[in-house]
Amino acid sequence: MIVALIAACEIGFWVLLAAGLACRYLLKMPRTGLALLLCEPLLEVVLLIVTAIDLKNGAEPDWTHGLAALYIGYTVGHGHRTVKWLDGHAAHRLQGRPLVRPPRYGMARARHEGRVWLGTLVGAVVATVLLQAAIWYVDDPSRVTSLEDWRFGAWRAAGIHGLVALSYFVWPRKAPADAGPVTASTSTEKNAEREGAHR
Numbered sequence: 001m002i003v004a005l006i007a008a009c010e011i012g013f014w015v016l017l018a019a020g021l022a023c024r025y026l027l028k029m030p031r032t033g034l035a036l037l038l039c040e041p042l043l044e045v046v047l048l049i050v051t052a053i054d055l056k057n058g059a060e061p062d063w064t065h066g067l068a069a070l071y072i073g074y075t076v077g078h079g080h081r082t083v084k085w086l087d088g089h090a091a092h093r094l095q096g097r098p099l100v101r102p103p104r105y106g107m108a109r110a111r112h113e114g115r116v117w118l119g120t121l122v123g124a125v126v127a128t129v130l131l132q133a134a135i136w137y138v139d140d141p142s143r144v145t146s147l148e149d150w151r152f153g154a155w156r157a158a159g160i161h162g163l164v165a166l167s168y169f170v171w172p173r174k175a176p177a178d179a180g181p182v183t184a185s186t187s188t189e190k191n192a193e194r195e196g197a198h199r
Contacts, residue, residue: 002064005050006071009043013075016040017086024087025094037083044072048130055134061143066150069130070123073154077123081116105175110168117158117165124158127151 016036024033051068055061092099102112131151135144 002051002054002068005047006064006068009047009071012043013040013079016043017083021087021090025090040079040083041075044075048072051134052137055137061134061138062146063150065134066131066147066153069127069134069147070150070154072130073123073125073127075123076126077119077121078116081119105173107169107172109173110165113165113168117161120158120161124154127154 016039020033020036022033023029023036027033047068051065055065059065088097088100091097103109128151131147131154135147138144138147
């Protein structure tokens with residue numbers, strides 16, 4: 001049941017996101033679109049409540065409960081960035097606004113990767129808190145091994161991502177010699193040229 005609910009929450013996330021962006025940019029209803037986007041955290045609240053009820057009713061803690069904790073953590077850590085990224089692309093496609101891309105080279109790219117890693121770190125913290133709460137809630141060391149494994153997995157993922165982000169500081173990516181400074185306007189012009197070439 002938990003796996004099905006996670007799948008339903010993931011589908012609901014994208015449905016609400018698509019509906020919110022459609023209201024904002026196609027139907028010219030920005031307040032309605034914003035309200036739909038703000039409803040997305042409710043999906044994680046529902047998942048958290050159902051997971052707690054499942055454990056309270058005597059369900060054996062297993063990988064599905066750990067996956068639910070990691071899903072909620074990921075949404076908290078990266079959900080806002082995902083929505084912002086898609087909102088920017090929708091505004092670019094539907095309203096012609098400049099598409100602001102993350103930096104690609106040098107320390108600017110390194111700082112960007114560091115900020116993305118902070119989202120993963122937040123997700124690991126949230127997942128750990130939820131998993132630890134579940135461990136205390138079950139209060140039976142013989143039944144919570146899978147939850148402890150997921151807790152370790154959350155920090156292993158954060159550690160690997162941290163090493164990747166750190167590599168951008170240790171070995172900054174260098175721009176090609178013939179590459180000029182890229183701005184939002186030049187990026188938009190290049191996108192328009194590419195789109196025109198495909199037509």
